[in-house]
Amino acid sequence: MKIDHSLPIEYSTKQNGLNIFGFWVFLAAEIMLFATLFTSYFTLEHRIGNGPGGAEIFEMTPVLLETLLLLTSSFTIGLGIHAMRLGRTKAMLTFFVITLLLGLGFLGFEIDEFITYIHESATLQTSAFTAILMTTLGTHGAHVSFGLFWGAAILIQIKKRGLTPEAANKSFIFSLYWHFLDVVWIFIFSFIYLKGMM
Template identity: 45%
Template sequence: MAHAATTHSHSHEAHESHESLKVLGFWIFIITDILIFGTLFACYAVLHTHTNNGPGAKELFEMKGVIIETFILLTSSFTSGLAMLAMHKKNVKQLIAWLIVTALLGAAFIGMEVTEFVKMVNEGHTIASNAFLSSFFTLVGTHGLHVSIGLVWMIALMIQVSRRGVTEVTTRKLTNLGLYWHFLDVIWIFVFTVVYLMGVM
């Protein structure tokens, strides 16, 4: 009996250290991501004036759409927070409902971003046009790609939670997803300020 208890406590400890390793891994991922975005922002800061006599930020950016995009993403951050609250209450239905709302807002954000990109490309302003557009598409596109990855991750977790409920493992995964989503929100505020606001000023 004592042996079984020891084995159980060992396996529990191993599980806990495995879980904390995964949390650590997630934070390392976030830090490397901050470095990637930091590099892209630095490139943009250097290259945004290199328009090769083409139109610059003032001529190309439509602030109305960007403000709507920003509002949508900030709202999705709020709804992901509500999903986390439902998770702590172990209310699976509410949790999935808020995740669906968050995912729909995220998808709307991506839809608007893709539309903006397509419109620019159709007008002849492509990633290859000049250094300004290369740095713009790379920075904003990398953020958009991260949001898309977040959406896939969110859908996968919704399926997992609907099957398994709120467990220790799904709680960790959802917490990481929540942090990731807020992180993308913070990055977008920088994009909005540095690229769009300062661009049209």
């Protein structure tokens, strides 16, 4: 395996560059998935039937906390990648752990939010609005859950084998995925929650 030391470690082999390109293609498919969910949401958001609407079930405090946790995690994953490029493995691992803990906190708030919605009779069966709301939020939450397991697996690999070009490549790709989830959340926060509270 030929390593090009003039490139950042995550791009240092030809295979690594191909992996990153392939992941960008995967993210394009993910964009289409969430675009479809948002389009469905905008089509169905006023079809509440006898159920509650967004203004009745959305609460600003937990949503702001979720947003703060996820956006902070985007910052810490960026610091982790910066530390990785400087060869500071311990700092990188620390920032990755903080990122995963913030993601876990986000997920905890989201689960609590789902429980609150169910107690307020906002379930998948209540109306078209609640069905698409739960589907959109649930899809994002499932992606965050997957990211937590993926990030933990990368941490274990680096702890066991050290920061190799392959591990750096996986870490960088993971950071792209995590940033993508944060961007999706900004759209959810802006166009579902804020719009729904008005």
